[in-house]
Amino acid sequence: MSETFRLSDYQILIGKEDVIERHLHGILSDAPESSENQDKTKKALEEVLKEMRVRFGTILKTDNVSFLIGAGASLTTGGVSLANIPKPLERMLLDKAKEEQQGDAVPAWITLFYSIASMLSQSEFSFESRYEQFQSKEEDAISAIGLNLEDFLSQLHTWFAGMLEATETLKLTGASELVISKNDLADLIKEIIGSLTVLLNLPKSGLDDPLQSHRKFIKKVLTRPLNLRRVSLFTLNYDTLIEQAGDAEGSVLVDGFVGTLRRVFRPESYDIDFYFPAQTTEGRVHRFDRALHLYKLHGSITWHSCKPDSENPFGLYATLYNQDCQSDDVLIYPSPMKYGQALGMPYSELFRRLGNAIVQPQSALFVIGYGFGDDHVNALIRQALAIPSFTLVVV
Structure with a gap:
C-alpha cells in the first residue's frame, strides 16, 4: 500500500x-x-x-464461478465506453465523410447520421458544426452525443429491416418527419460498424504491457481446483483482449467455434471438456487444467456473418483478431435487441448459457467493468439473486 x-x-x-x-x-x-x-x-x-x-478466494472456490466483463475492463488498453457515441468514433466518421466530400456536397450517410442523432437526442447536430468543433477544440472539450451507441445501432437495424420501399418517411413521437433512403441507411450502418471495428482493435499501440491485467486475471482464474467446474467468462465487449491474454498464458478458450482453417459457430462445443489420457487402459484420467469457457454476449470484431449451409448451419464464422475482412459482415450486436424482443442466434444461445450458469446451486458471479446497462443481462442477474446460495460480487 x-x-x-x-x-x-x-x-x-x-x-x-x-x-x-x-x-x-x-x-x-x-x-x-x-x-x-x-x-x-x-x-x-x-x-x-x-x-x-x-473471503474472495473462498468465493472463487465455489462450485460454479462465472465472470461478467464489461467495457470498463478495456479502458486501460485504449477501449472506449459505448454509453454515448464515442468521440473517437465520431472523429473517424467525420474524417471519412470529409474525404468523400465533393465540393459543398457531403455524403448522404453522414447527413443522415446527424439528422437521426438530432431526432433521437432532441438536440441539434450537423456535419459542419461538429467537424468545426473537432478541428478547433481538444477532444476532451467537446460534448459527446448523448446516445448509447449499441441502442443507436440497434435502432438503425430495426428501421432498415422494416423498410419496404427504397425511401421511407420516419415520424417519431414528438419529433418532425425524416425521409430516409434505404441505401443511405445501409451506408451509415456500414460506416459505423467499420469504424467501430478499427476502434476496438485493442490494445492500442504505444502502451506499456497493455495485457498485464488481463493476463493476471486469466492466471488467477486458472488456479481453481480441478475438481470444480470450468470457469465461464461472459463478456459484453467486442474486443479480443481476453483471447489475447488467454493465448499469452497458454490456455484453451472454448468460445463456441470449431475448425482449423475456417472456424464456424457450433454451440454444442461448449459441452466439450479436456482430459489427459491415462497411463494405462484402466487408469485414472487427469483433467486438463488450462481451459476456460468464453461467451461473447454482444458479438465480436472477429465474428462475421455469411450464408448458412450444411457446413455452417448458423451462418457465422470467426477470424483472427487482426485479419482484414469486410466490415459490413462483422457481427456486433446488429439485430434488434431491446428487452422483450426475441433474441436470434447466436445471441439467444449465449444468453441462455449465461442464465443457466448463474442459477445453478452454489453459484458465484463476479461482475467487472459493467455498468448494468443491458436489460437482458440485468433480468438474468435479478433471477439469480432470488436463489439463496447465489453470490454476486461487483468490482
Whole structure:
C-alpha cells in the first residue's frame, strides 16, 4: 500500500454496509488527521483488505464461478465506453465523410447520421458544426452525443429491416418527419460498424504491457481446483483482449467455434471438456487444467456473418483478431435487441448459457467493468439473486 493514500479510494460493500467504514469507525471518529491515527488507519485497512482477499478466494472456490466483463475492463488498453457515441468514433466518421466530400456536397450517410442523432437526442447536430468543433477544440472539450451507441445501432437495424420501399418517411413521437433512403441507411450502418471495428482493435499501440491485467486475471482464474467446474467468462465487449491474454498464458478458450482453417459457430462445443489420457487402459484420467469457457454476449470484431449451409448451419464464422475482412459482415450486436424482443442466434444461445450458469446451486458471479446497462443481462442477474446460495460480487 502506498505511503500516501486516500481512504476514500477504498470501498467494500456487503449489501448496503460499508465493511471498511465499520472496521475503521473507532479510529476515524478520533482525530483521523493525526499522524498516529493515519498509521493506525493504514494498518487497519491492510487487515480489512487481507480479510476480504481471503473471503474472495473462498468465493472463487465455489462450485460454479462465472465472470461478467464489461467495457470498463478495456479502458486501460485504449477501449472506449459505448454509453454515448464515442468521440473517437465520431472523429473517424467525420474524417471519412470529409474525404468523400465533393465540393459543398457531403455524403448522404453522414447527413443522415446527424439528422437521426438530432431526432433521437432532441438536440441539434450537423456535419459542419461538429467537424468545426473537432478541428478547433481538444477532444476532451467537446460534448459527446448523448446516445448509447449499441441502442443507436440497434435502432438503425430495426428501421432498415422494416423498410419496404427504397425511401421511407420516419415520424417519431414528438419529433418532425425524416425521409430516409434505404441505401443511405445501409451506408451509415456500414460506416459505423467499420469504424467501430478499427476502434476496438485493442490494445492500442504505444502502451506499456497493455495485457498485464488481463493476463493476471486469466492466471488467477486458472488456479481453481480441478475438481470444480470450468470457469465461464461472459463478456459484453467486442474486443479480443481476453483471447489475447488467454493465448499469452497458454490456455484453451472454448468460445463456441470449431475448425482449423475456417472456424464456424457450433454451440454444442461448449459441452466439450479436456482430459489427459491415462497411463494405462484402466487408469485414472487427469483433467486438463488450462481451459476456460468464453461467451461473447454482444458479438465480436472477429465474428462475421455469411450464408448458412450444411457446413455452417448458423451462418457465422470467426477470424483472427487482426485479419482484414469486410466490415459490413462483422457481427456486433446488429439485430434488434431491446428487452422483450426475441433474441436470434447466436445471441439467444449465449444468453441462455449465461442464465443457466448463474442459477445453478452454489453459484458465484463476479461482475467487472459493467455498468448494468443491458436489460437482458440485468433480468438474468435479478433471477439469480432470488436463489439463496447465489453470490454476486461487483468490482
